[in-house]
Amino acid sequence: MAKKIIEKVVETPAKVLDKTIEESKKIGKAAVSERHLKKAKDYWEMLGPGLTTGASDDDPSGIATYSQAGSQFGYRLLWLAPFTFPLMAAVQEMCARIGLVTGRGLAANIRIHFPRSVLYISTLLLFIANAFNIGADLGAMAAATRLLFAQLSFSFLVVIFAVLILFLQIFSSYQKYAKYLKWLSLILLAYVFSVLMIEGLNWKEILIQTIRPTFSFNKDFIFIVCAVLGTTISPYLFFWQTSQEVEEAIERGRTNIKLRQDEVTDEEIKEMRLDIFSGMFFSNLVMFFIIVACAAVLNASGITDIKTAAQAAEALRPFAGDASYFLFTIGIIGTGLLGIPVLAGSSSYAFAESFGFREGLHKKLRQAYSFYGLIIISVLVGLILNFVGLDPIKALIWAAVINGLVAPVILAMIVVLSSNKKIMGDRVNHKFTTLVGWMITAMMALVGLLTIFQIIG
Template identity: 25%
Template sequence: MAFFSAGGNRRDTTTVPAPPAHATTAVMDTAHVGDIVGALGTIRETDTPHGRSRGQRLRMLLAVLGPGLIVMVGDNDAGGIATYAQAGQNYGMALAWTLLLLIPVLYVNQEMVVRLGAVAGVGHARLIFARFGKFWGAFSVGDLFVVNALTIVTEFIGVSMALGYFGLPKAVAVPLAAVLLFAMVAGGSFRRWERFLFGLIAINIVMFPLAFLVHPRAGTVGAGFLPSFPGGLNSTLLLLIVSIVGTTVAPWQLFFQQSNIIDKRITPRWIRYERVDLCVGIAVVMVGAIAIMAATAFGLGGTASTGGTAGAGPFTDAGAVAHALHDHLGAAAGALFAILLLDASLIGANAVGLATTYALGDTLGKRHSLHWKISEAPAFYLGYAALLGVAGAITFSPDHVLGLITQGVQALAGVLLPSATVFLVLLCNDRAVLGPWVNTTRQNVLAGVIVWSLVLLSLALTTATFFPEVSTGTLEAGFGAGAVIGALGGAAIAVARHRGDRRAAERTAAELGGLDPDQVEELDTTPLSRAERKAIVEQDRDNWRTPALDTLRRPAFSALRAAGMIALRGYLAIAVTLVVVKIIRSIGG
């Protein structure tokens, strides 16, 4: 390994052979160590990308391709389809600009998850338990289980609507989907599962003929990418904008992608390839979102500016959209939209279900890998089957109960979003976990802006959901106050971090024989050539893995961080209480 010698300021670049990953690292499940066996190729555990030809690197990229693409396409699940369809039907393409906001949010958040998964080799839930204690671990995982189960209910609702369009009753559609979803994961082969998912993702190609059938106008689509507020900024429009942005970073996505990267055995040397995988997934999800919005904007839009068919009526649900497209544009358009809805629901249910059972395995310390057969990891597959069974049974509840579930899922996801993103950033700044892969200053600034924006949007969503009478002026004032608080908080964190670095330099100075702290800081800035720096960084990163978690000292909370965590705990307690009260009142009429 490359390191600083205690008596000097030059790095020793001697390479020391690393012991087997599972022997000294945090990896829990032995199935998570070995060759990368992907849908489109295999990479041996000992392979490296260095010195390869362009064709060889392309084949390696195809072998790595998967986790980023699947989690992004899964983002356009039944709820995502409904949200984009609502935006298009009610406002045409006027809200297409919100999709541009999703690109940096998606990349920054999921890229942090990529590093955590590849370097740590354990799931998100396991890291939270190990680094923040049982309370926060139980709180995050407990809520994840509940919200994910309810989210799968909404996916089954999407399946029922889609197959109902073709005349299949719910009593057949839901059990059939549950059996198919279980069969997808129960084969004991990661490659077979990933190939099945790739087949479902390929069905998304029907979005192109659907978009062609509605005859979109390029000028209208392009104008939609310029920020505007059709009809003025009111609480209804704001809620829809918040919903569009809020569908992009659901807590289950963080848990799923990190665990799926681990299950695919992606290590730090392949992080650059996994980032490309993530970018491919973002491109696919953006094209899909625009196509869905355009389908309802031009096919069902109620305003002349959309170029659509007037008189379609306001949005009700995704199933009604399929029937409306059938009535206005013909059977082909309705069928294509129903196929998209079915496909999205199956991919979403599969990904959310796996996110939950991955987290369950992390929490209980049980085997949790698609490489195991049912007999080898019974708890993993039993948990997945139970989740599908419970969610499928709930789908047969009365319609008004299903409507409350849909509303509750949206609100609970908004409540959990701040805690999930805060933990994500804290973990990506934990040097004991990520070593040379920790966030850079630039990554922290960008992540901080995005995370705080998501927190404000989450607060606005929760407020608008449970207090619909709140005025637009109040919400705007809340955003303004939040921006000020964020700027002050960011400045305070920067000052505290600078002081912490200074104290660390002072401690190192004492260890090195009384050197001045400024001299210690200069040890890290000795001029090196660009090639030397690149070689040192690559060697450190490619070989560095998180040590066994029980050997690491937990991070000490500063006063500022402790105050922030207490405030977060208070927000979660109040918001969850509001959710429960709202549901109880709604059930009681």
């Protein structure tokens, strides 16, 4: 008995120490977990225009392009995902920086520093290209929805989607609408999950093809490479990104240009870059997974001709299963809800800034009739195209031709603007950034010419 008492007495300090260590570990783990959660939350809250711009690039038309790349050429074009990421990020960073530093949208800056005739022609062509894209995207959303609900008519769905998109874009406050677009961008994860559900993927081959570029001078190969580049580095993204940075500054209380120019901080520039790089990485990651899905399933099964995103989803079903099919289809609808507002909004920003109209999603309908009127017209034109026998492939071809003409011109002006110390002050391009900008401009000029020659030829 005495032995047990003595034993309990002497072991008590050791037990207390052991318990303290255990509790400390638990507290430490909880603290680390909370710290990680806080970091994740802070990161998510920091993301904004860069994420939504990048995500909007993967609209139904883009999905169709990536699906065709994977189904036609298998894994051979996977290298385009890492290749286009830094190019896309460099361009969008210049656009965002122009918006932050000048306090104006891209078209407003071009209007001040370049001949207006160039701006007016570019804006008109942008509007036409975006209208074709909107029409194709509305049709793709309706077609995808009918894969899940065949009893609903195509015409009904096209109208419903157009009305829904306009209602949200016009009648939501900018703060709410920006959050809506941000959360909607997560729908793109459906493409990641759809691939992870495919069994028997050859990840070694996928990795090799991702880091080892392959090229062919075959006409079809060149055309699809040009199509992917034209989809990822597209003029509407330039205008949207720049104007969204201005919108964000206005949300922070900088309601006039002088305030926006004077109060931009190094921390905001740093956060903008992280936002841009995150958004463009996400965009290209999704492109990567779409190509993988279509290469692994469709190309491997001998299906090499995919014209639309809905067709890709339908073709996947027998081979990849219902889950992948469902996720792919839901992704088409979600990306349309994200991409069409960006297409319509970019046209409206460009037009309104070109002609000095009052503009901005932060304004209410009655404060900016012209701006919102242009959004309505853009979506209505796209809607009408679906009722006049729109061939989505031809629509996208015309959009590609127009973008091929416009992109190099706009890119050249972006590089000049962001390299001008009088305009950008200390936040002017680094020499390397300017060099990269001109290289991208030259590349896109070549891509545009090749695209046009291939279509005409």
